[in-house]
Amino acid sequence: MASIEEVVPASIIGTSLARVDGPLKVSGGAMYSSDHNFPGMLYAVPVCSTIAKGTITSLDSSAAEAMPGVQAVYHRKNIGQLFRAAPPVGFSGLIDERRPPFEDDVIRYYGQYVAVVVAQTFEQAMAASAAVKVSYAGEKPDVSTTLSSDEKPKVDTTRGDADGAFASAAVKVDETYVTPVETHNPIELHASVAVWDGKGFTLYETSQAVGNHREVMAQMLGVPLENVRVISRFLGSGFGGKLWPWPHCLLAAAASRNLNRPVKLVVSRKMMFQNVGHRPLTQQRIRLGATADGMLTSLQHDSLNHTSILDDYGEGCGEATGYLYSTANLRVTSGLVRRNVGNPTAMRGPGAVPGLYALESAMDELAIKLKMDPVELRLKNEPKLDESLGIPFSSRHLKECLTVGAEKFGWSQRKAGVGAMQRDGLTLGWGVGVCSWIAARIGCEATVELKADGTARVACGTQDIGTGTYTILAQIVAEKAGIPIEKVEVVLGDTKLPAGPISGGSWVTSSVIPAVADATQKAMQTVLMAAVQGKDARFAGKKPEDLVFSGGRVQVKGGSAETSVAYAEVLRAANLGGVSGTGKSEGTFGVPPKVSQHSFGAQFVEVTWQPATARLRVNRVVTVIDAGRVLNTRAGRNQIEGAVMMGVGMAMLEHTTYDQRNGAPINSNLADYVVATHADTPQIDVTFLDYPDLSLNEYGARGIGEIGLAGIAAAITGAVYHATGVRVRELPVRIEDLLGGTARA
Amino acid sequence: MADEKQKAGSAEDSGGAAGKVTRRSFLSHLGAAGVAATASPLLAAAPAAAAMPEASEAASDAKIVGSVPVSLRVNGKVLKLQVDPRATLLDTLRESAGLTGTKKGCDHGQCGACTVHVNGRRVNSCLSFAVMHEGDEITTIEGIGQPGNLHPMQAAFVEHDGYQCGYCTSGQIMSAVALLKEPCGPTDADVKELMSGNICRCGAYPNIVAAVQQVRLRS
Amino acid sequence: MDLFQFSRAESVAQAVAAGAESPTAQQGAQVRFVAGGTTLLDLMKLNVERPQRVVDINKLPLDKVERTADGGLKIGALVRNSDLAHNEMVQKDYAVLSQALLSGASAQLRNMATTGGNLLQRTRCVYFRDTAMACNKREAGSGCSAIGGFNRMLAILGTSEQCIATNPSDMNVALTALEATIHIQGAKGERSVPIHDFFVVPGSTPQQENVLEPGDLITYVTLPAPAAGSKSVYLKLRDRASYEFALASAAVVATVEGGRLKRVRIAMGGVGTKPWRMVEAEKALEGHAVNEGTLHKAAEAALRGAKPQSENGYKVELAKRCLMYAVKQATQAV
Incomplete structure (x- = not known):
């Protein structure tokens, strides 16, 4: 005789699932605006x-x-x-x-x-x-791409004496990095x-x-x-x-x-390219001071970005700078410069993505000056806590990202020195960069209905922008109610539904878990009420607290499994079409944090360089991500791979050019603003460390939509330097940057 | 046009949002494949959506000045249309024939989202006038397969997560299905090259190629 | 896009008669033939082309690839790029043409684009494509915005004060190296034009891109019989790995005999206002062994007349490397 535990399906949290909305998407049935x-x-x-x-x-x-x-x-x-x-x-x-x-x-x-x-x-x-x-x-x-601020830049975070420590540092890097206007181009x-x-x-x-x-x-x-x-x-x-x-x-x-x-x-x-925002031009000066053995003594990150004439958009390039490395002396500033451009807006990984291109490029340059392995430099400067806030990290495994990534990539085989590595007549370049992204929750409400036909329906006014949110919500309900995921209908993207989170910041998954779980529990509780009320109730005479809802069935606590009743039957017996529960969860913003919640990762890149044809390609990427628990590994891996592809575009291809004479974004089409296509796809190996971060929700999920795009451009430009001897400090890397390189034909 | 009919295809349940209209009663010719009637993701196991009931005549839908007749064979059914000669095959499918599975991403042959088959070959429907396709056999994503009866390529895309947002997906699948009959080498690199006319900004390329290769190996 | 009259030509004569009603066959033509549509619709949507009449020529019997009596090839103007690329005779005897076609555009566009249409592919210069900008090619006398503007992709050879627009076709580069002949049916009869004479440099009349007159219809392209023992190669360099126009490309047809280049034909794309035949480089190579020294000499000779603009100076070096590597490939040196 089966016990109740045995009929509970194995957990589908953290497994590899096909998306529930897949059939609609592959058949032209998904309705876009x-x-x-x-x-x-x-x-x-x-x-x-x-x-x-x-x-x-x-x-x-x-x-x-x-x-x-x-x-x-x-x-x-x-x-x-x-x-x-x-x-x-x-x-x-x-x-x-x-x-x-x-x-x-x-x-x-x-x-x-x-x-x-x-x-x-x-x-x-x-x-x-x-x-x-x-x-x-x-x-x-004025669409000039050289930025200088009239106003005094804002100090975003500071500690110690960054100027003094830099002045007296044994080894210094002082370079300026530029990221161009990028256009989202969904x-x-x-x-x-x-x-x-x-x-x-x-x-x-x-x-x-x-x-x-x-x-x-x-x-x-x-x-x-x-x-x-x-x-x-x-x-x-x-x-x-x-x-x-x-x-x-x-x-x-x-x-x-x-x-x-x-x-x-x-x-x-x-x-x-004109009217719906773009990632702004950024110009970032990084100053690093270090001891001769590679301990950071000073870090300064001064960034400017352009904004429109009427509105303020701050990119926030120093987003990750304050907490990424250990250093006693640090200052991060930012400023805006007005241009005759449409207003910029957030683009995937705002702040951290251009910011970490600059910071991680500078770290690579520092490693070269120190004659130190760039992985080792980063391991050496790992902080014990978030030094900008003075609080511990909720869950930080950046060192493991680096060591696991290095192992998978074969980093130990690396030969330092420009052009030192060759294969099949091509020069190889290897580079590394780390990435990080904020984790948070925003307020969310959701309604879950358990229906008499044995299905469930979950409704939430959030959106699925391609990240797999439909499937995530179905998973949570299926997991909590113990029913097959195929039985869960998900409704999103409508203001008639309970208010859900914005699809931004990689926050949806962490935000919906508590609300949907709460709503499911409440609906399950109502089923138990229905099970005992009325003369036809299946458990008439019992109290709800005498019962348990498990595996989609109701039974008496401690009773034998054969007395369990499917919840659909309970509802039908009570002549109920369905019962619903509404769940709500609070956001983490506006509350002083007790722990620093961030995701981390490491990106390892191999480029191939053929000087005779000036052909540079990203050939291989190994990415290790520490983003808490990944609820659906199939969609999760896809997110990171897709971000790496966007990173290839960011590093190698993308650049919105404004005609300096009339101010027009002049390459405003997909033939002149090229993004990566199939043929640009490198071999991509994604690993999730899978340490649940229970500070955010019961499954420990942090969100993975953006982090994969951070750090990749610096890893690519680092690899380009390794292969060619050309340090590109203004993205994207272009053929013309490389023709004068040391590794000539 | 005196004989103009409209049909509700996709309706939200509030007032004012009545549904999809077509200039003629095409949907009955198209059958279920022509109608995408729900946004519910529960359809994974559901049968193809049924056609919505006929709605009343659109009094406001006046004759289009300068329009010309064209007869297209779409997904095996004949569509007799009255179109502006300037209307592309893409806009005709989407705006006149109610077949919105084919997408517009650039309108200039630079993204591949609008890929359909004309006489069995993949083309960019944004760079062709509908009037040029009198008598041509046109296949759109709706004609490839529907939930419950997916084409192996569609099923492989679901299995391999060969998409994220899904917007370029129709074009990717139309290209992938056509590729099965085209000269193409065995390697992933061969597939990548021949799929490069379909941009996926989400970057689901590794999964798309895996899906294509799985179907090629099995067929 | 302006409203136009659409018709289908049932015969070459009908098409020619319709075309002859236009005052010009060049920029501003009032009658346009449509075959694949990949260039025409693109430009009509931008209001760069505003024909009053569009004549569909797809039903004309010009879709065959045949051997000619002298062992060459006769390619119908309506043969689609994909069909031509995969044609066995082309793959065997004119590999450079197949490679060039397959390096161009995407599989979908190659299924649409035709041989005749590709000969008439228009420049990708962003200023030509935007009616809000000055462009002598689009509107004679309005000025050239590309000079001093966004010209990274534009030409360094054959330019003038009036225009620096690049011919974007890959096929045309291969046809130039293969010394193709363009066959034209016009209002006054039939004529044949060597490809070198078919395209014209912009000079002071950039709106004039080729020798076509009103009513002229390209009917087919012929290729001479392949030179015995020749090998051919197309090399295309670009930022993206596929589905992008060339920054520089080279088509090379070479015959090596006794360790020396007996005969070589070189044309380049991405660098010229028309597909650019590298006669000086050919002279520098013919009769010599292929080595770094002769290759450098040829590359220098090829680019001697280059006139870089504000953003495309890199093309001089890139084109040299492209030429040298392609010749090496064609002569099996790599």
Whole structure:
């Protein structure tokens, strides 16, 4: 006779699972924002400014209005009232470009929306958008890539006497590193489908944060919050670029309201370079001072990044600098420099990704000066606690990341010296960099319903942006209720659902676990109540506390398993369609931390270099990640591999160039802004250390969406130096950087 | 058009969000494959979605000035359409035929998200006018397989996690299925080269190649 | 995109007659033939091409690859790039052409793009492709924004004060090394033009890219019989490993006899305003053994006339390495 324990399925937390939304994604059935079509829907196409600085002197839409199918051309004078969003509170009310579209006639960046055409078809709207005549009084824009701050930089963190210790250090590195403007370029174009019903909006948005989106849109459109519903069932990824609303969202909604028709607006790839944010240009000076045996005595990280004319976006390059290494003397500062560019926004691993490119490059340069193995240098400067906050780490295994990675990579075979390693007629270069990323929780609510048909439904107003959130929620419910994951329906991406976390910061997984687990427990408790109430109840006469819910079944505590009853049967006996529970968890922000919660990792890279053809390729990557418990290792590994691919692009390919004369992002397409493709894929070996971090949630998960992109660029440029003798301090590494290298043909 | 019909394809349950419309009653011709009716991820084991009921005529949907008739064979069914000659095959599939599984990522042949098969060969549907395809046999992702009856390539993508966000996935799979019949060497490098016209910004490349190689080995 | 009249040509004569109604066959043509569509639709979406009439020529019987009486090859203008690349005769006798085709674009685009269309592929210069910018090629007399602008990808050979746009095709480079002939049906009859004369450098009229007149339809391309014992190679250098235009590329057809290069034909891509035949380099190599010394001499000769711009000076060195390595490969030195 089976005991109750034996019918409980093995834990599916930490296993390798196919995604529950996979079949929809592979069959074209997953509905992304621009897939929504409605009766009578119109198409909106914005008109973009062709100057980067100046004012609109005239706008003539008469020719466009007369074109076939055109319903309206909106601009400052006729779009109607749009408001600014109120200052944000916590994680709500956030928007990076605060000015509503068409607020004034001033142009502050190239491509700024000046009008929007609405027509019966996309083709008609496109044609008419080209027929809107706009005249400008243009001025010379400032899109210079050399940054110097007028204002005194802000000190982000400081300890000891960084200047004094640097001055007296035996070995010093003092270098400046530059990361260019990068554009997120998710393959899904930003899009809004706005449906106005006479008093409110249903907005199908490409959003990583439906709740925030709703609040901002309600404020800017001037309608009550309850009259706005935002839906983002599937997102063709965002990488941070779709965290907050952008001006096109307002254009679609306003046009829908004005015309009383559904309106679809799909941002073009070119506009994706102008109007929906980018990772800003950063310029970072790193000063390292060390003893002759490689102990860091001083660390200074002074960064500047560009921002737009009207809004402040600080990249926060020193994010990880304060706690990564042990040093008594440290100072991190940051400053903003205004340029005629669209406002920057968070891009995957904001701050840490460009910041660790600089810091880890400098560490590599220090290792070379010290004639020390770069892995050893890092091991030597491992801190015992978070020295910036003076508190212990919740779970830090960076040393193990380095040693395990070195072992898997074969680092002990490394021959120091430029061009010292050869294979098959190619020069090899090896490099290493460490990575780190903040771990946190943000407030979350979720509802779990256990249904009489034996299925469960979990609802949460968070989003799955490609990271596997649908599957994570299904896993938690399946685990808690002891039912097969196939029986769990997951509903996300809708402001009608309980408020969920933004899909940012790699925080979703850690945030949803307590809320979903709590909701499941509450639903299970209600099942136990149902099991004892009423004359037909399966356990009539018992008290709920006499029962246990385990493996999807209810039975008397300590009783024999054959008396257990499936919860579905309990519900049916009580004539209940289902019972639900709502769970809630608090965020970690705003509370002084007792432990420092961060993830860590090490990236090892091999490049191949063929001087005769100036061909450089990333050939092999070993990544070891310490990110707590990974709930679904299949999707988790994919996250790290994908981040490594983006890192190959960051290090070798990506660079948004602004024409210095007219301020246009000039390579604004996927043929001139190239991202890594299949053929660029190196051999990638990902290892998770899998130490649960129970300070965040009961499963010990920390989140892994961003960390894999940190450190990789420095590891690549370190490998490039090893192969070629060329130290690239301004990304990306380009062929022209290498043609003059020491390893000539 | 007097005979214009609309159909609700995908509807959220609130007022105003009525569903997908097509310019003609295509969906009944397309059958279940033409309709993606739910965003629920529970569909892993569910049958293909059923067509939604007919909705009323769209009074506001006036004739498109300058439009021309074209007859396309999509996923085995004939579609008689009235299209703007400027409409690409991509926009026609998505905006007129209700087949939104094919995606727009760049509209200029630089990403591969719009890949479909025309007469059995993979092409970028964004760089072709619909009117050029009179009589051509067009296959979209919806015609490759549906949940419950996935093509081996689709099943391999699920098994190998050959995606993240899923947006480029239709194009990746259309390329991968076409690749099975193309000259292609045996190695991963051969597959990578021939799949390079499909950009995956999420970087699921290793898993995509693993999925393709698994299907090639089994077939 | 402007609304246009769409029609399908049932015969070459019909296409020619339709094309002849346009005042020009060059930039600004009012009638355009569409085959693969990969260049035309791209540019029409950008309003760079604004034809009033688009004539679909896909039904014309120009899709065959055949042997010619003299042992050469006759390639129909509508033969798709992928079909041409995989054609057995091409793979056997003109490997450089197959390699060049397969290095270009993506598998999808190669399934669409045609031989005739690829001959007419337009430059990727970002200023040509953006109607908000000045460009002499797109709008004569408006100026060249690329000079002093974003020109990393642009040409260092054959440029003028008016234009520095690169011809982006890989196929054209191979056809140039193979000394192909372009066959044209025009309003006044049929004519044949050697590929070297087909393309014209920008000079003061960058809007003129080739010798086509209104009504001209490229019908096929012929290749001479392969030189006995020759070996050919296409080498393409770029930032991304695939699906990207060349920074520099080289097509080499070489015949080695008795340790010396008896005959060599070299053309390069990514560096010229048209597919660039390296006659000086050929002269420097023919009759000599292939070694570092002769290769350097040839590379120097090839790039002697190079005129770098603000961002593409690296192409001089890159092109030299590309040429040298490709010749080494073609002569089996590597």
